[in-house]
Amino acid sequence: MSSHREAPVRRVAAPDILARKGGTPIVCLTAYTAPMADLLDEHCDLLLVGDSVGMVIHGLPNTVGVTLDMMILHGQAVMRGSRRAMVVVDLPFGSYEGSAEVAYDNAARVMKETGCSAVKVEAGPTVAANIEYMVRRGIPVMGHVGLRPQAVMVEGGFKAKGKGGEERRLILEEARAAADAGAFAVVVEGVAEGLAREITQDIAVPTIGIGASAGCDGQILVTDDMLGLFDWTPKFVRRYGDIRGEIAKAVAAYAEDVRNRTFPGPAEIYFAKAG
16 A cells, blocks of 8 residues: 655744745735635635634624634634644634733633634733733734724724824834734734835834735735625725625525425435336
């Protein structure tokens, strides 16, 4: 018998993403399931298991209700479905903002139980110290500044950021603090285009834009938005497909065939052998 084994594929890692600063743009999308991860893996440098899973998959009104167990479950699925892309898992609301020790324990649990390559945190004013604590102890961390979905209760909704002087200054400071703390990349979401460019030029690690600027070092979208699975999408989303429409047509055709008794047909039915 042949002892040939398929050559292992090396996953993209944090140093690879960091090295892309100012180079070829980094391609990122969200993934929550193994089949979707399998489809995206060939084309993406990084797959984010975002806490947006709470809204996209579980129908929650925002990301605040997402739990650590949910993130681990979906992280495991995405790891099974991918081979090459770096997989980053969001730490959900309430799992990292307090003590550095708790943040580390939760991040370590996510990495152990999923096998992912890094975690992501929303880098609010008190989070930089926790990023540094985790990085010093072997946890690669991605930051996130600008529109922070986990702060929706404080902000009163999902609002573009960085249009005013003081808010602009605070976001730039948070991006600098995350990078200085050791984050290997920073997501910049929902900010004025000029601010996104300024952050990209100012910090030494790659910026991943979403509703930000083409001048960022990479881009990310929620895959389900980009594929057209929802009637409404944010301003910053470009739809590359109409999967919702295709599903609707397919289901309508199936329902018609069932009601007309044309499904199942001979090709889909098992018959007993003669004799």
